[in-house]
Amino acid sequence: MAQKRVALEGVRITDFCWWGVGAYCTRILGNLGAEVIRIESGTSMDPTRGAQPIRDGATGVNVSGYFNNFNPSKVGISLNLNHPKGREIALRLVAISDVVTDSFTPHVMEKWGLLYEDLVKVRPDIIAASIPVMGRSGPYRDWGCYGHQIESMAGLASLAGLPGRPPIGTGEAWPDFTSNPYHAATAILAALHYRRRTGKGQCIEVAQFESTVCFVGPAVLEYTANSRIPSPAADRVPHAAPHGVYRCKGEDRWCALTVFTDAQWEAFKCVIGSPCWCSEPRFATFLGRKVAEDELDVLITQWTVEKTAEEVMMLMQHAGVPAGVLQTGEDLLVRDPHIKAREFHVACDHPEAGRITYDGVPFKLSKTPGRLQRTHLFGEHNDYVYHHLLGMSEEEIGQCYVDGVFD
Amino acid sequence: MDSREGGKGALGDVRVLDLAGPLGAYCTKLLADLGAEVIKVEKPGGCCTRDIGPFFHDDPHREKSLYFFHFNANKRSITLDIETADGAEVFKRLVRSSDIVVETFPPGYLERRGLGYPALQEVNPAVIFTSVTPFGQTGPYRDYKGSDIIGLAMGGLLYIGGFPEDPPSQAGPWQACHETSVNACVATLAALYNRDVTGQGQWVDVSMQECVAVALQFVMQFYDLRRELIVRNGTSLATSSAFPARRLPGMGLYPCKDGYVNLFPLGRIPELVDWMESKKMAGALKEERWQEVLAVISTTESLTRLFGNPAAAEKYMTEEFPYIDGLVAAFVGAHNKKEMCEEAQSRRIPAVPVNDVRDLLSNPQLVFRNFFVDVHYPELRVKLTHVGSPYRLSETPWQIVRRAPLVGEDNREIYEDEMGIPRESLRLFKEGGII
Numbered sequence: 001m002a003q004k005r006v007a008l009e010g011v012r013i014t015d016f017c018w019w020g021v022g023a024y025c026t027r028i029l030g031n032l033g034a035e036v037i038r039i040e041s042g043t044s045m046d047p048t049r050g051a052q053p054i055r056d057g058a059t060g061v062n063v064s065g066y067f068n069n070f071n072p073s074k075v076g077i078s079l080n081l082n083h084p085k086g087r088e089i090a091l092r093l094v095a096i097s098d099v100v101t102d103s104f105t106p107h108v109m110e111k112w113g114l115l116y117e118d119l120v121k122v123r124p125d126i127i128a129a130s131i132p133v134m135g136r137s138g139p140y141r142d143w144g145c146y147g148h149q150i151e152s153m154a155g156l157a158s159l160a161g162l163p164g165r166p167p168i169g170t171g172e173a174w175p176d177f178t179s180n181p182y183h184a185a186t187a188i189l190a191a192l193h194y195r196r197r198t199g200k201g202q203c204i205e206v207a208q209f210e211s212t213v214c215f216v217g218p219a220v221l222e223y224t225a226n227s228r229i230p231s232p233a234a235d236r237v238p239h240a241a242p243h244g245v246y247r248c249k250g251e252d253r254w255c256a257l258t259v260f261t262d263a264q265w266e267a268f269k270c271v272i273g274s275p276c277w278c279s280e281p282r283f284a285t286f287l288g289r290k291v292a293e294d295e296l297d298v299l300i301t302q303w304t305v306e307k308t309a310e311e312v313m314m315l316m317q318h319a320g321v322p323a324g325v326l327q328t329g330e331d332l333l334v335r336d337p338h339i340k341a342r343e344f345h346v347a348c349d350h351p352e353a354g355r356i357t358y359d360g361v362p363f364k365l366s367k368t369p370g371r372l373q374r375t376h377l378f379g380e381h382n383d384y385v386y387h388h389l390l391g392m393s394e395e396e397i398g399q400c401y402v403d404g405v406f407d
Numbered sequence: 408m409d410s411r412e413g414g415k416g417a418l419g420d421v422r423v424l425d426l427a428g429p430l431g432a433y434c435t436k437l438l439a440d441l442g443a444e445v446i447k448v449e450k451p452g453g454c455c456t457r458d459i460g461p462f463f464h465d466d467p468h469r470e471k472s473l474y475f476f477h478f479n480a481n482k483r484s485i486t487l488d489i490e491t492a493d494g495a496e497v498f499k500r501l502v503r504s505s506d507i508v509v510e511t512f513p514p515g516y517l518e519r520r521g522l523g524y525p526a527l528q529e530v531n532p533a534v535i536f537t538s539v540t541p542f543g544q545t546g547p548y549r550d551y552k553g554s555d556i557i558g559l560a561m562g563g564l565l566y567i568g569g570f571p572e573d574p575p576s577q578a579g580p581w582q583a584c585h586e587t588s589v590n591a592c593v594a595t596l597a598a599l600y601n602r603d604v605t606g607q608g609q610w611v612d613v614s615m616q617e618c619v620a621v622a623l624q625f626v627m628q629f630y631d632l633r634r635e636l637i638v639r640n641g642t643s644l645a646t647s648s649a650f651p652a653r654r655l656p657g658m659g660l661y662p663c664k665d666g667y668v669n670l671f672p673l674g675r676i677p678e679l680v681d682w683m684e685s686k687k688m689a690g691a692l693k694e695e696r697w698q699e700v701l702a703v704i705s706t707t708e709s710l711t712r713l714f715g716n717p718a719a720a721e722k723y724m725t726e727e728f729p730y731i732d733g734l735v736a737a738f739v740g741a742h743n744k745k746e747m748c749e750e751a752q753s754r755r756i757p758a759v760p761v762n763d764v765r766d767l768l769s770n771p772q773l774v775f776r777n778f779f780v781d782v783h784y785p786e787l788r789v790k791l792t793h794v795g796s797p798y799r800l801s802e803t804p805w806q807i808v809r810r811a812p813l814v815g816e817d818n819r820e821i822y823e824d825e826m827g828i829p830r831e832s833l834r835l836f837k838e839g840g841i842i
Contacts, residue, residue, distance in 0.1 A: 007597040007600060008597055008601075009604075028593060047707045050707055050708055050711050052625070052629075052647070052715070053632045054632065054633075055632040065631065069625065116801075134772055135772075138771075138772045138775040139772060140772040141772075143752045143772075144755065145671065148643045148644055149643075149757060152669035153759040155763060155764050155766070157579070158763040159580060160577065160578050161568075161576045162569070162576055165570065167660070169568075169578070169643050170564060170567075170568050172623065172626075172644065173624060174564075174622070177622035178585065179585070179797065182590065183589065183797040186441075186592050186593055187797075189596035189599070190596060191800060191803075193596065193603060194417040194802065196600075200802055202800055202802035203801040205799040206797065207776070209772065210778050213773070214794050214796075215582065215585045216767075217478070217794045218473055218474045218477050219579075219764050220477075220792070221473040221791060221792070222473055223764040225461075225473055226461060228461075229765050230580075230764065232576075235576055235577050237555075238461075239458075239459060239460060245565070245575055245577075246574075247574065254565075254566070254574060255560070256557055256560040258557065260554065322541075322557050324551075324557035325560060325561060326566040326575055327562070328563070328566050328626075329623075329628075329636055330630050331563070332626070332627050333627050338549075338616070339616065341547055342614065344620060356631065357627065357628075359620060359627060360617075361621075362614060362618045362620065362621045363590055363591070363611060364612040365594060365611055365612075366524075366609045368598070
């Protein structure tokens, strides 16, 4: 059976990214069929190789569930960039690549002589994308921080959670998997399109701080237009009521339930059996429901606590009212029939980690579907890249190993 | 008047028909801001995203939605009722000369009107048709209704947000919609690249649930590999239910004189202690007996060992860690967030202020970088400050060239000038409610 073309077939990326956000960006492009050649040195391995979750009994540098989920669909080589020959080989790779990616603070690529101005000398139409925290310019250019801190700094955390509670944010490094890698991937793809029609490459910088501020656009406008600092709204929104998260039967089980229109309110009332309080005139309009939101939430909970979260969702959805279970990792992997039918999770055998499940591709392209390939072992594709792609001889490769170039 | 030149911007040769609601609003914004010609196709009277707040001076008018302004700068607008036979015909004509269509209607809605991908593919085989829905075009939940919070819930993020003693609380406003939109944008541009090479268009099916589920850090993996659930623990980083749910000392949110600081001195504990000592606020931490405890929280390896040993962690949490945490809290509490973070960063200790939107507008880095952009709104007689670009492209820089359009602002230019529809027909269309 003929292999379907993948969307980014023929695009080669020399990838210097590590940790979270950069690895995630090239994961996106690798799953879409780009050949991502991931450079890593044994002298300074990606710290996420040691990160949880790790299956009990699994050992070594290739078994982290964190690392493996962030780095499928990539070609892995070991290369020591602190060795001059290592840098020379990196430039030879750049010369046969379309894109170069990195997520270091600017002085690191500068130290290695791998800035855009260096890369264009070996490949004039190269597209070079960096994902630093702050960017190459500015008083804070040397700042360093982690993904969940970007959320705090970019204003997101101040808009989340309960008023009066510490602004803890989403509970994860949300910008590492959303704003930053996707903005970088978007810019790279736009640049690839531009290059096809003009022949020109370019230099791209996605400063993680700025990129994440782009996710709070309406809130910024509310301040600049109305001089109001929006406050966190817990699980509510200004334009719907009821709208929230309701406790259901069982331990820590919840269902989100939202009513956006009067028609949905009528349907909602039927589903919960039209108890007397429902027909009070004050609840008949959106404004009335908004004003009485606290009271409504208590009344609704009296109904939801008697049902499982799944029952609440199904009953509401069949009546046309948006509702959804607050799903756990177990729900997603084991119980959710829809995500299973969509084949979102992908299980692959890994030589050292065993059979592991990956988060898959969250969209379906009808003619060129994404495809996820298992994560490489450290240095697994040295032979493919050095011998096959770069045409290095056995002798040259052997000497590099001896000299520590491939450490 | 629109001052965009054809060809400018990375996507300057691309035309997009935008029928997107909240799930795709940021996708089409990204395309427009990269130079694509994006035509917002609104139902007569204006699309419903103009009813979403906040509003300029709190006036809920369809030409004053700040939400709409943010997502629709750089775009053109036409009104068109695609549910009518005439409207559908006009729409197909537009598709013929367009590269991309982005829509967020419920699955089957456009198909029933003869405007789904199979029909439009006949009209323009190269068209990229991007459909963004809460649960995708297939599967048992395809007809389920969604909104941002439903995406967060079913996608697995909502469960891990907030404090254990409270109901889980959502990420900031519109986060599921943003995440879904950036996925839709990447998928669309990948399809565009494929079209550049092969000439083929295709259908892009984006599910909000999956877009959230792909952004969970390690929630699914913890269950897959260890049968453990990630649960909310009241800190910035939710952890496994197998691990005692409290903050590690020195790691996380600390109140300071004018707000909060988010501290995460991974690998920089000795430097933090030295700094505290220089201000005589390190207590006994420089003494020999505390070095072993400090070593436990000093590196990713030591932390991984700690997380792998909940019993040992519990002991530290109860006995030694509170002392360290108290000293750090007192230290941070003695500073303002700006001075604290600037000094910490100069010592390469990862510390950031928790900023609100007012802080952002006076942030030295964002101000230096000219990140915010003033856009003129002549009808309101003001300039409004928009957020700027998420990226800097050296050849094709980002720019806002025009404010968000008024309802049907470009009807004349597009229908009459560009498509050659006679003015009399347009008058009849208007009377018939087609435009």
